[in-house]
Amino acid sequence: MEKFLQYVWQNRLWMPLSLSTTDGLPVKVLDPGWLNKDAGPDFFNAKIIIGEQEWVGNIEVHVKASDWYRHSHQFDRLYDSVILHVVSEDDATVTRLNGLPVPQVVVKCTEQTAEMYDKLEKAGELDLICASTIPNIPSIYLTDWVDSLGFERIYEKVERFQRHLANFYNDWEQALYVTLARALGFGHNGEMLERVAKSLPLNILGKHRDNLLSLEAMFLGQAALLPDVSPEPYVQQMIDEYKFMAVKFSLRQPEGIAWQMGRMRPQNLPYRRLAVLAALINREPRLFSRIMDCRSMEDLREIFRFDLTGYWATASSVYSHTGLSPLSLSDSSIDVIIINVVAPLFYAYGEYTGSREYTERAVDLLNLLSPEHNSIVSMFTRAGIKCSSAFHSQALIRLRRSYCEQRKCLYCRIGHLMMKATTKNNQS
Numbered sequence: 001m002e003k004f005l006q007y008v009w010q011n012r013l014w015m016p017l018s019l020s021t022t023d024g025l026p027v028k029v030l031d032p033g034w035l036n037k038d039a040g041p042d043f044f045n046a047k048i049i050i051g052e053q054e055w056v057g058n059i060e061v062h063v064k065a066s067d068w069y070r071h072s073h074q075f076d077r078l079y080d081s082v083i084l085h086v087v088s089e090d091d092a093t094v095t096r097l098n099g100l101p102v103p104q105v106v107v108k109c110t111e112q113t114a115e116m117y118d119k120l121e122k123a124g125e126l127d128l129i130c131a132s133t134i135p136n137i138p139s140i141y142l143t144d145w146v147d148s149l150g151f152e153r154i155y156e157k158v159e160r161f162q163r164h165l166a167n168f169y170n171d172w173e174q175a176l177y178v179t180l181a182r183a184l185g186f187g188h189n190g191e192m193l194e195r196v197a198k199s200l201p202l203n204i205l206g207k208h209r210d211n212l213l214s215l216e217a218m219f220l221g222q223a224a225l226l227p228d229v230s231p232e233p234y235v236q237q238m239i240d241e242y243k244f245m246a247v248k249f250s251l252r253q254p255e256g257i258a259w260q261m262g263r264m265r266p267q268n269l270p271y272r273r274l275a276v277l278a279a280l281i282n283r284e285p286r287l288f289s290r291i292m293d294c295r296s297m298e299d300l301r302e303i304f305r306f307d308l309t310g311y312w313a314t315a316s317s318v319y320s321h322t323g324l325s326p327l328s329l330s331d332s333s334i335d336v337i338i339i340n341v342v343a344p345l346f347y348a349y350g351e352y353t354g355s356r357e358y359t360e361r362a363v364d365l366l367n368l369l370s371p372e373h374n375s376i377v378s379m380f381t382r383a384g385i386k387c388s389s390a391f392h393s394q395a396l397i398r399l400r401r402s403y404c405e406q407r408k409c410l411y412c413r414i415g416h417l418m419m420k421a422t423t424k425n426n427q428s
Contacts, residue, residue: 010043027084038260040078057256058083058256059085060102063087080258128380128404129409130412130414153398158347158351161175176287196219217245221239267330291342304329335369343363377396380399
């Protein structure tokens with residue numbers, strides 16, 4: 001039942017369409033957020049308006065409001081970022097760790113919606129409605145559609161980069177830095193790393209660029225990842241350094257920080273990723289120029305291929321300081337950075353300057369890189385869509401996220417072909 005409510009929330013299937021909190025304030029849903037399948041709140045980065053106040057944060061869904069307490073969310077900092085509690089039955093008022101109440105809304109849906117969900121659910125969560133149709137579609141249609149999706153995916157990333165540029169008054173170095181921070185989160189913690197980076201602009205970091213301890217202390221401190229005290233000498237040094245830097249620069253931690261650490265490999269923990277970001281700031285005083293001057297894929301990879309030093313040579317967190325390789329990023333992780341940072345940077349720069357050289361270099365990079373290996377790519381390749389490069393795997397991610405998951409089959413060329421086939425069958 002809870003999974004069904006998540007589906008109702010994700011696809012805006014509640015009735016009536018107008019919502020209000022249990023204490024009578026109107027609720028407008030601008031963005032229901034992204035469904036989270038790991039530990040933490042059910043939906044990340046939702047945007048809603050309660051009364052006249054706009055909120056950005058996470059959503060938690062329960063059948064009964066009292067399930068909040070049954071799951072002990074009132075004691076878990078991960079749930080301090082919840083801006084709305086969505087329930088089917090209002091049987092309790094819920095609170096955060098600090099005792100403040102969480103706004104709550106009751107959602108209902110029609111019997112027809114429940115019946116249709118049951119039918120779709122029986123097909124399997126990862127199933128493709130069009131899977132049996134894809135092998136019968138002429139390859140020229142599929143190739144053309146995948147190419148279009150590949151460019152849609154690039155434009156999506158370029159638009160995000162352009163928004164950063166606008167916010168930072170065309171400061172390419174700053175826009176690159178924030179984009180890189182998000183990419184180092186590798187999906188799970190991207191939003192959180194971006195918030196930390198925005199709270200530490202380069203003009204502050206630049207004053208202590210040569211002091212790696214200061215950089216690491218500021219990043220981990222702003223990320224709320226430093227304990228109050230530590231028996232580990234280097235961690236205690238970072239704690240003391242952050243206290244000094246926080247006063248010196250009047251630093252304020254970003255609100256709503258909620259890190260995902262469940263079922264995550266040690267090298268992917270946010271502590272380690274922030275240490276990598278600090279090392280890059282320390283190593284590359286002009287990262288934008290360095291990237292733009294690269295003439296080969298290997299040149300680009302060398303920027304991100306280095307060993308961490310000191311405490312972070314083996315540490316995965318401020319609580320574990322042994323067992324890891326000093327390598328900053330694996331080769332596959334570096335390729336993900338090239339996909340999510342370098343290619344959009346080249347394309348954005350090409351559009352800004354009117355240079356086709358850079359837009360073409362962006363596409364060439366994606367065509368040279370091997371396809372990503374994930375559940376989305378596997379799903380489509382099993383159905384018969386070929387995937388020979390990162391350009392194609394990015395296209396398939398776009399197809400799944402922006403069409404399949406959004407139930408926009410009528411806007412998908414595959415779905416359109418299925419509709420045309422149905423029309424022909426009815427006419428025959």
